[in-house]
Amino acid sequence: xxxxxxxxxxxxxxxxxxxxxxxxxxxxxxxxxxxxxxxxxxxxxxxxxxxxxxxxxxxxxxxxxxxxxxxxxxxxxxxxxxxxxxxxxxxxxxxxxxxxxxxxxxxxxxxxxxxxxxxxxxxxxxxxxxxxxxxxxxxxxxxxxxxxxxxxxxxxxxxxxxxxxxxxxxxxxxxxxxxxxxxxxxxxxxxxxxxxxxxxxxxxxxxxxxxxxxxxxxxxxxxxxxxxxxxxxxxxxxxxxxxxxxxxxxxxxxxxxxxxxxxxxxxxxxxxxxxxxxxxxxxxxxxxxxxxxxxxxxxxxxxxxxxxxxxxxxxxxxxxx
Numbered sequence: 023x024x025x026x027x028x029x030x031x032x033x034x035x036x037x038x039x040x041x042x043x044x045x046x047x048x049x050x051x052x053x054x055x056x057x058x059x060x061x062x063x064x065x066x067x068x069x070x071x072x073x074x075x076x077x078x079x080x081x082x083x084x085x086x087x088x089x090x091x092x093x094x095x096x097x098x099x100x101x102x103x104x105x106x107x108x109x110x111x112x113x114x115x116x117x118x119x120x121x122x123x124x125x126x127x128x129x130x131x132x133x134x135x136x137x138x139x140x141x142x143x144x145x146x147x148x149x150x151x152x153x154x155x156x157x158x159x160x161x162x163x164x165x166x167x168x169x170x171x172x173x174x175x176x177x178x179x180x181x182x183x184x185x186x187x188x189x190x191x192x193x194x195x196x197x198x199x200x201x202x203x204x205x206x207x208x209x210x211x212x213x214x215x216x217x218x219x220x221x222x223x224x225x226x227x228x229x230x231x232x233x234x235x236x237x238x239x240x241x242x243x244x245x246x247x248x249x250x251x252x253x254x255x256x257x258x259x260x261x262x263x264x265x266x267x268x269x270x271x272x273x274x275x276x277x278x279x280x281x282x283x284x285x286x287x288x289x290x291x292x293x294x295x296x297x298x299x300x301x302x303x304x305x306x307x308x309x310x311x312x313x314x315x316x317x318x319x320x321x322x323x324x325x326x327x328x329x330x331x332x333x334x335x336x337x338x339x340x341x342x343x
Contacts (some may be wrong), residue, residue, distance in 0.1 A: 033066035055131035066207035077209030077327035088146035170195025183261035197229025227315030
């Protein structure tokens with residue numbers, strides 16, 4: 023099985039759905055800004071999870087396509103606002119929305135994606151009670167994402183952050199949207215609540231593993247592959263699991279929280295993180311979450327969709343960017 027091809031088979035429909043459900047209309051420049059990141063592609067893991075969850079419980083792509091689009095729009099809304107808060111100038115190898123249109127426009131573009139996601143969910147053709155439940159799930163998820171982002175920003179001004187606090191932050195900021203994607207797909211696909219709840223846990227756990235591994239990739243991946251500044255988490259002083267482990271071990275990172283660093287300084291910091299075992303520790307924790315998440319799919323019967331979901335879980339800790 024070629025995982026990327028399987029995701030692409032489904033993401034093609036998501037791409038078309040975005041064009042149809044989020045047309046560029048008046049005021050044209052607002053919708054161009056709103057569509058900028060969604061049209062740039064990305065991995066489409068979250069909408070793929072919606073679709074595959076539905077397929078895994080015996081439904082099909084068309085049943086849940088609007089929900090998949092809605093989840094992808096919410097994801098892109100968070101990216102636009104994150105880039106403003108983190109002052110990141112690049113996203114997916116392109117200038118960020120706030121660089122191209124300015125911060126006020128980027129805020130409005132993100133807000134447009136957020137509101138359109140709920141409009142799309144509301145208008146989809148499915149069981150009304152299940153739609154209402156999914157709107158509730160997505161709304162609560164968006165609240166948790168904001169809580170997670172708040173914690174992430176707050177951590178930058180704190181001297182120390184515990185591993186427990188970090189894991190709460192990444193669960194809320196990143197993992198809950200994966201959980202919601204899987205649960206929404208299962209519910210709209212007709213699954214009973216018990217199955218949908220296990221699907222949520224699958225998404226939540228692999229989402230935590232995904233974010234921890236993302237922090238690893240921020241350090242070890244070349245900039246031209248990563249599509250953004252390498253080591254930005256260290257320079258921004260982000261309390262990632264790697265940084266927490268290193269600081270607890272007494273590692274001195276001169277560039278931590280400095281905002282910028284020379285190539286030599288960055289390489290020196292990375293070497294220290296490798297020697298302290300901090301990078302490997304984070305990698306091992308990510309692996310443990312992925313393995314636990316995969317057990318949650320035991321509730322499903324064997325199917326090609328289940329096999330692809332398990333492959334996505336493995337991809338979370340095998341990808342190079």
